[in-house]
Amino acid sequence: MISENETIAVFGQFTYTYVHTQNTFTSPFSIKAIVKDGLITYFQFMEDTYASAASFHVGGEWSIPQDSDSAKNFTVSATLEH
Template identity: 85%
Template sequence: MISENETVAVFGQFTYTSVHAQNTFTFPFAIKAVVKDGLITYFQFMEDTYASATSFRVGGEWIIQQDSDSTKNFSVSKNS
């Protein structure tokens, strides 16, 4: 945790387990907050949303489009 004036930044990692799929994953997170008069007036939480989504996955294939050029698409299977 670091701070400067009213702005605070927190960095760390979480380990989650999805309840039904029982997939466990660990990912980094970051929090930015602004504190005024002892109250949080701004809060931003950043996480690896892709890792969160994969924890609920039990099978199948995902087609990932990362660019406007669809020839750059790639697939991710459960075993990848």
């Protein structure tokens, strides 16, 4: 955790388990918050959303387009380590 004046930043990692599929993944996270008069007035949470989305899949894969050149697309597999 780092703070300067009213701004606070937190960095770490969580291990998530999607209960329905039992898919587990570990994601780094960061939080930025602004605190004024003891109250949080701004809160931003960031995580690995691709890993989070993949944990809901039970099979298959999907393609992520990079731009109009389909050769630059990449594929995300739903297979995760347990």
